[in-house]
Amino acid sequence: MVVFGGRSGEHEVSLASARAITAALRKGGRHEVVPVGITRSGRWVHSGDPMRELESNHELLPDGSTLEISGPPAKAGEKLPANLGSVDVVFPVLHGPYGEDGTIQGMLELAGVPYVGSGVLGSAVGMDKITMKKVFAHHGLPQVDWVGLTRREWKNEPEAQVRKIEAALGYPCFVKPANLGSSVGIGKAEDAEELRTALEAAAGFDRRIIVEKGVDAREIEVSVLGNEAPDVSVPGEIFLQADGFYDYEAKYVEGGMELGVPAKIPAETADEVRRVARTAFEAVDAAGMARVDFFLERGTDRLLLNEINTIPGFTPTSVYAELWAASGLPYEDLLERLIALALERHG
Structure with a gap:
């Protein structure tokens, strides 16, 4: 079904x-x-x-x-x-x-x-960006600086929240609903006015909001497949076709992005991406499949874990499937593996 x-x-x-x-x-x-x-x-x-x-x-x-x-x-x-x-x-x-x-x-x-896919815990933790980042922090995984707040806190003390975010993160920063995927409701803020606008928009989508420090970075992604001993694909790099960030249109409008695979990064960096992705997958108790997204900061080559997606886009040209195809696992075989993993986990 x-x-x-x-x-x-x-x-x-x-x-x-x-x-x-x-x-x-x-x-x-x-x-x-x-x-x-x-x-x-x-x-x-x-x-x-x-x-x-x-x-x-x-x-x-x-x-x-x-x-x-x-x-x-x-x-x-x-x-x-x-x-x-x-x-x-x-x-x-x-x-x-x-x-x-x-x-x-x-x-x-x-x-x-x-x-197919993660259970209740892995799905819920992977969906809620604030809880996900707390779990990642517990495992010592590198992340961008972030601040979490609720819709109530924003409505009751907006200026205090703006000052707190400015002190912790500065500009630019990215405002996101904590529980939406595919970059829905994300806003970029370069100053206090844009921050207020982005917070108000995010509060319209979710009662929990996360704000992340902006970094000048390349976007690297890998696909994970498995249950207790997951495999990780070769890394790929996201190239946007226009200025801006990896928003909903960039992901799903034709021509919005291109995937470079394998990513042109040093072998040791690729190994570290796969290691951190596997750790993140296990940390949230994911199963079956996940796409794990990273930032590779320009100038320092510092690797930062962004997020895990437990039900990524799944056409043959989606990033998840393309990375596995580049790793030697075609789309139809990938589906067979996922079905087998579901039956294995249930059994």
Whole structure:
């Protein structure tokens, strides 16, 4: 069963990943795939053609966002597919909240169904950037300086929070909702006015906010695959096609970024990237898959761990799959490994 769509801002990305995964799994009749879609309102679609229904269930707004325009609210008995217990394994392709954060993983644990990817703990820690960074700090992993705050703290004492961030981090800095993926809601601040604007925007997405010190750095990423003894791919480097930072458009709009693989970094740096990625994966108790993102500071070559993504974008041209292809593991074989890892973990 491939579950896709969902209530997060990464709904469209999920559809693209699910289309690619479903086509690859069905190729040559290797697997019987049961598609299950979740609309933006949380309604489960498991009859007819769920992909087509989700694709036709929204309209594109001028700012590029989407709005659901049809489909009744979920009714009792319509939420979960009745055949959930009869499938061999579930592949959740739900990026961001309500899918990558431990929610659906907890449901599948209760149902006793094997599923691809991290469990409840690894998913939840990987989703919440503040908790993730605290866990990384406990393991002594190098990170950029950061400050965490809540929406309540921002609303109640905005100027005090601005002064605290300025004293701890200075400018430029990056403001992020703590629990959104794919760079949704991120703002860059070069001064106090931009910082206030970015904090207000982030507070609209999440009750927890993280602010990180800006660094002049190359962006290096690796893919991790495994359970107890994970493998790590060759590193790749992200090249943006325009000035700015690695935001949602850079990741998902065609031509927004290019991946250089293998990354042109010294062998010892590549080894350290893989070591830290493996440690980060184990630190949050991840399983199955994850993409781990780094900064390599220009001028000092200081390696800084940015974050871990437990359900990364998953088309054949997504960074996660491309890094494994460059490491000798093609897309279809990668999917087979993930299914085997899910069954191994459940068993």
